[in-house]
Amino acid sequence: MSHLLSLQQDxxxxxxxxxxxxxxxxxxxxxxxxxxxxxxxNIVQALINCLSIAYPxxxxxxxxxxxxxAAHTYIHTEKRLPLEGNxxxxxxxxxxxxxxxxxxxxxxxxxxFARLEWLMHLSYSAEDQRPLTGEDFKDIKPEQFESxxxxxxxxxxxxxxxxxxxxxxxxxxxxxxxxxxxxRGSYALVVRPLRKVNVHWxxxxxxxxYSQLQKGDTLIEALEKISLEGFQFHxxxxxxxxxxxxxxxxxKS
Amino acid sequence: MSTHLSNNxxxxxxxxxxxxxxxxxxxxxxxxxxxxxSENFFQKGGPSPAFLKEIREHYPLSLHGVGLSLGxxxxxxxxxxxxxxxxxxxxxPFLVSEHLSWSTVSSVFLPDLLPVPxxxxxxxxxxxxxxxxxxxxxxEIFIENPSSYMEYKDSTYTEIDFLKTLCxxxxxxxxxxxxxxxxxxxxxxxxxxxxxKEIPSELVGEIHLAGHAMTTFEDGSHLRVDTHAxxxxxxxxxLFSQAVGQGIRVPTLIEWDSDLPDFxxxxxxxxxxxxxx
Numbered sequence: 001m002s003h004l005l006s007l008q009q010d011x012x013x014x015x016x017x018x019x020x021x022x023x024x025x026x027x028x029x030x031x032x033x034x035x036x037x038x039x040x041x042n043i044v045q046a047l048i049n050c051l052s053i054a055y056p057x058x059x060x061x062x063x064x065x066x067x068x069x070a071a072h073t074y075i076h077t078e079k080r081l082p083l084e085g086n087x088x089x090x091x092x093x094x095x096x097x098x099x100x101x102x103x104x105x106x107x108x109x110x111x112x113f114a115r116l117e118w119l120m121h122l123s124y125s126a127e128d129q130r131p132l133t134g135e136d137f138k139d140i141k142p143e144q145f146e147s148x149x150x151x152x153x154x155x156x157x158x159x160x161x162x163x164x165x166x167x168x169x170x171x172x173x174x175x176x177x178x179x180x181x182x183x184r185g186s187y188a189l190v191v192r193p194l195r196k197v198n199v200h201w202x203x204x205x206x207x208x209x210y211s212q213l214q215k216g217d218t219l220i221e222a223l224e225k226i227s228l229e230g231f232q233f234h235x236x237x238x239x240x241x242x243x244x245x246x247x248x249x250x251x252k253s
Numbered sequence: 254m255s256t257h258l259s260n261n262x263x264x265x266x267x268x269x270x271x272x273x274x275x276x277x278x279x280x281x282x283x284x285x286x287x288x289x290x291s292e293n294f295f296q297k298g299g300p301s302p303a304f305l306k307e308i309r310e311h312y313p314l315s316l317h318g319v320g321l322s323l324g325x326x327x328x329x330x331x332x333x334x335x336x337x338x339x340x341x342x343x344x345x346p347f348l349v350s351e352h353l354s355w356s357t358v359s360s361v362f363l364p365d366l367l368p369v370p371x372x373x374x375x376x377x378x379x380x381x382x383x384x385x386x387x388x389x390x391x392x393e394i395f396i397e398n399p400s401s402y403m404e405y406k407d408s409t410y411t412e413i414d415f416l417k418t419l420c421x422x423x424x425x426x427x428x429x430x431x432x433x434x435x436x437x438x439x440x441x442x443x444x445x446x447x448x449x450k451e452i453p454s455e456l457v458g459e460i461h462l463a464g465h466a467m468t469t470f471e472d473g474s475h476l477r478v479d480t481h482a483x484x485x486x487x488x489x490x491x492l493f494s495q496a497v498g499q500g501i502r503v504p505t506l507i508e509w510d511s512d513l514p515d516f517x518x519x520x521x522x523x524x525x526x527x528x529x530x
Contacts, residue, residue, distance in 0.1 A: 002326050002374060002378075003372070003374055003407070004324075004326040004369070004370070004372070004374055004375050004378055005326035005327060005358070007370065007405075007407075008325070008326055008327075008355060008358035008367075009358055009359060011358070011363075011367065012358050012359060012361060012363070015363065023406075024370075024405055024406060024407070025403045025404070025405065025406065026403070026404040026405070026406055028404070028441065028442060029440075029442070029474060030440075030470060030474035030475065030476050031470075031472070031474070032403065034470045034472075034474060034476070035402045035403040035440075035476065036403060038402040038403075038468065038476060038478060039365055039367060039402065039403075042364075042365040043363050043364055043365045046364035046365060047364060050364070081361045081362065081363065082361070082362040082363075082364065083360055083361065083362060084320075084330055084332065084333055084357075084362050085292055085319070085320020085321065085322065085330065085333050085356065085357070085362050085364075086292060086295045086320070086333070086336065087292065087320075087362075087364060088292075088295065088296060124296075124299050124300070125296030125297060125298065125299045125301070126297060126298055126299065127297040127298045128297075128298035128299065128303070129298075154297075154298070155298075155299075192299065195299070195300045195303070
């Protein structure tokens with residue numbers, strides 16, 4: 001093994017397990033331990049910063065001190081370090097950690113809220129595509145509707161929770177002051193048709209319909225899997241087009 | 254590559270960070286060029302790449318990488334290299350730079366610019382990695398001298414000799430970070446003036462100027478830390494003046510990454526740099 005590789009592996013061990021690395025460092029003024037601590041601290045702070053960028057609402061929800069404490073423990077106990085230099089994609093399992101982190105464990109909604117926020121983070125940087133408008137459908141012939149496939153925008157994500165995340169979001173948006181969370185679930189559609197990421201709170205029926213379309217069902221197949229009672233398709237379609245949910249269509253052969 | 258920047262105003266650029274994007278696009282400040290961190294624009298889509306495209310329509314652009322890990326003994330991450338290539342293809346930057354450092358080992362990325370020992374082995378590994386990167390990117394990349402907080406017992410070169418030898422072996426140039434020289438010199442007891450004196454002007458392709466902070470430990474000892482969160486200090490301006498006096502007159506950047514002030518503050522720092530040129 002090369003000496004440089006061995007040195008770099010030893011540095012990683014010193015960061016992960018606190019093993020000694022100081023013997024490699026020239027003694028000159030500040031102790032080798034203090035010198036090494038600057039690097040270790042820089043790495044931790046950079047990772048905490050990454051999480052704060054990916055989860056700004058979770059940060060606001062639990063407060064900066066608590067969030068930084070959670071991030072610090074996550075980095076040191078989970079040992080989930082980034083695999084590459086594109087840090088935008090690091091931190092996906094932070095919500096899972098929050099379910100185990102004692103200071104936040106009692107907040108039943110927190111991990112799901114953070115999962116939703118991760119989807120918002122992904123949506124922000126998803127591939128750009130022009131959303132479909134009503135005009136795009138004008139050439140579809142009536143006989144083609146049976147095989148019509150509607151593709152969700154690349155930035156679209158669906159998320160369901162047993163917690164009322166819409167109420168949590170309303171508190172964060174300052175729409176309401178402290179509230180008592182209702183005992184119900186919530187269904188979210190995250191989408192960024194242009195520059196802004198939007199979170200839409202949708203019905204269970206719409207959630208199922210979008211999910212089926214995302215899985216590759218034709219529109220007709222997807223409609224067969226939902227309860228049509230009280231469901232207004234034209235409202236669903238109008239909402240979808242207004243909010244840039246679809247970016248393409250095709251026909252199932 | 255940078256010869257089209259000639260007057261003082263054109264030579265001085267500013268590090269551009271997300272909070273200033275809208276201001277820059279709305280006000281089009283008279284700044285010679287902008288530099289961004291390559292890794293901040295690896296996304297497939299969304300507002301960031303769109304902003305960068307707009308900025309590029311109005312200003313020359315430099316891409317400065319913080320994640321390629323040229324000093325990794327295990328070699329380069331080819332996926333990372335490919336993303337840089339794609340960004341270069343999209344933005345046609347006039348400068349591309351990376352650091353004399355490592356961040357990746359055992360398939361783990363440590364987000365800091367970690368120092369390499371100045372040994373023959375490290376020189377060969379860095380040369381191999383730089384050659385690979387320059388070949389893959391189809392262009393020259395400048396290499397930035399590090400801010401360092403420790404020196405390795407194994408080092409057999411001084412930093413400046415190591416850098417000069419590396420440039421000779423790879424044909425690349427230095428991105429001379431004057432603040433890094435001052436920080437490292439203070440932390441290790443080097444003579445920053447002598448360091449700059451040893452640099453041939455033709456070896457420098459770009460200059461960085463930034464602020465730093467002092468960290469004091471419990472035992473009362475202290476180290477200077479490269480934070481990019483404050484004004485350029487007087488000592489660094491003096492060293493910059495020395496470099497310019499030696500004939501190092503190249504694209505010069507004001508870097509400010511944390512605790513960002515309003516853009517005007519950065520612009521004023523840029524104007525101050527222009528006055529030295």
